[in-house]
Amino acid sequence: MTASIAVSTEALVKTFGTNRALDGVDLEIRSGRVLGLLGPNGAGKTTTVRILTTLLRPDSGRAFVAGNDVLADPHAARHAIGLSGQYAAVDENLTGYENLYMVGRLYGMSRADASRRARQLLDRFRLQEAAERPSKGYSGGMRRRLDLAGALVAAPPVVVLDEPTTGLDPRGRMETWEVVGELVDDGTTVLLTTQYLEEADALADSIAVIDQGRVIARGTSDELKAQVGGERLELVAQEPEDLAVVTQVLDEVGSGSPHTEERARRVQVPVEVGPKALMEALRRLDAQGIEVYDVALHRPTLDDAFLSLTGRAAGRADGAAERDEVGGGHIEQGARG
C-alpha cells in the first residue's frame, strides 16, 4: 500500500447463505479522489460499503481506510471515516441540532466543539430553520441532508456515501453534488455508490462498475463511456427517399457503422464528440438541401453500459448474450426502447 492510497479493498468475498453478494471485489481510491461505485440493485454496493465502514466482516479479503486495516483495527478505521448510509439513519425524536451534536460528542468532541460544528453544518445544509424541530417532521430530502451532514461532523479524511441522491428532488440532487465537490476541494477522499451513470460521471474521478459482486469494469468516466460506446447521434429523415443520404452522412461523421430503421426513417450512429458530429452532419445535409424531421443526441445510459459490459440489460436477467462475447465499443441495438 502506498501512502497516497486512501481506501483499498483486496479480494473481498461475502456470502449470505448461498448468495455470493461479493465475489472478489478489488477497489483502490487515491487520496483526495472520488470513486463512483456504479451498479444495479443487488450488485453488492451496500455490502462493500458496510465492510469498509466496519459494519460487516467479509468472509475473506482485506480492506484499508487511511492506512488502517479495517479488520485488524476497526476503531482506528472508524475515526478516519464518515458514513451516510443508503437509508437515512437519523433519530426522529431528536432535533436536527441534537442529532449532529450527538454524533460530534460520540466522535469525542468537547461540548463546545460539537455544538459549534453542529451549527456550522446546519447552516451549510440549509437546515437552520428546522434545527430545533424533531427530525420526524422533516421531508425525505431534509432527512437525507441531515444524514449527510452527520457523515461530515468530524471532517473525516474519508467519506462514504451510499446512494446519496436516491429519493432526492433535482434541487436536492444538485445540492448533494455541490457538497461532494466541496469535499473534494477540502482534500477529502470520497467513495460514492450510485445507480446512475450520469451521477458517477458528474462526480467521480474514476468509476468501478459492479455487478453480481464483481467489478466488471473500471476507469475514468471517459474511458468507460468509450468502452460502453460513447454517445449516439440519431436523425429522423423528413422524407423516406432521403434515408440513403442521411445514412451515408452519418457513416462519415460517426465513429461506427450506422443503423437504419426504415419504417421510422430513423438512423443512428455512435459518435465520439456528440455536438461536433451533430453540427457536422447537419451542415452536410443542409449543403445537399436535405431536411431532417428530428435530431437527438443520446448519452449512454446505465442500460447501455450494462448491456455492453455484461451482455445483459441492467436489472434484467434475460442473459441473452454471454459475458465474454461482448467487447468494448459496440452497442447492442436491442437494449433501447
Added chain:
Amino acid sequence: MSVITAGARDSGVVAWRNLLNIKRNPDWLLAGTVQPIMFVLLFAYVFGGSLGGAQYREFLIGGIFVQTVAFNSSFTVIGLANDLQKGIVDRFRALPMSRVAVLLGRTTSDLAVAVLTVAIMSVCGLLVGWRIRGSVTDALLAYAVLLLFSFAMSWVGAFIGLISRSVEVAQSAGLLWLFPVTFISSAFVSAENMPGPLRAFATWNPITVTADSLRMLFGNPVRVDRLPPDAWPAQHAVPYAVGSALLIIAVFVPLAVARYRRVASR
C-alpha cells in the same frame, strides 16, 4: 482518554439521547406506569379481600415493586430493537465510540425510568395503606436493592432486544417470559401453597427473594400469614437478592456485548 472514561462519556451521551426520546414520546412511559398502578388496585382490592385485606396490601407492595421493574426490562428490549430496525445502531457502530456505550447508555436511561416508576408506585402504595415501618437506612437500602435488580433485568432485556429478529418479535418476546417468571414467585402470593416444582422454582426465584428483601427492609410482612420465612433463600434474602442481581449482570453483560458486536442491521 482512557477506555473507561470514554466508555462512561459515550454511555452518557447515548443515555441523554434515549431520555430525550422518551420525553418527546411519553405515550409508552405512560403505559408503563399505568399498568403497575392497575396491578396494585386489582390485586389489593379484587384479590386482597379474600387474601387478608390490609395485611395483604402491605405484603403485596414489595412484590409489585419488583414485578414492575422486571416488566420495565421490556422497555430495554423494545428500545434496542427499534434502534436496530431504524439503522440507528448502524450509525452508532460506524462511529469511533465505546463498544459498550449503546448498551450501557440504554440500561442507564432505563434505570432512570425505573426510578420514576418506583417513585410513582411508592405514592400509589402509600395510598392503599402500605407503610415504611423500618429505619430510613433500611428503606434506602431497599430501594438500592430494587434498582440494582432493575438494572440487572435491563441487561437481560438488552440481550433479548439484540437477538429478536424484528420489533414485533421483540415486543412479545420481551414481555412473554416475564409472566411466568414474575407469577411463579412470592410477588403476589406466598410460595408455600404452590405445588412442588412451582414452589421450588418460586423459592429460589430472584423475584421472590428481591421482594422478600424489600418487605424485610421496609418492615412489611414477608409472608401473608406473618409467619417467619422458612426457606434458606428467604432467610438470607438481602445477600441472596444482591448476589443474584450481580450474577445476572455478570452473565448478561458479556452476552449482550458479544451479540452487539455481531448484530447486523435489518
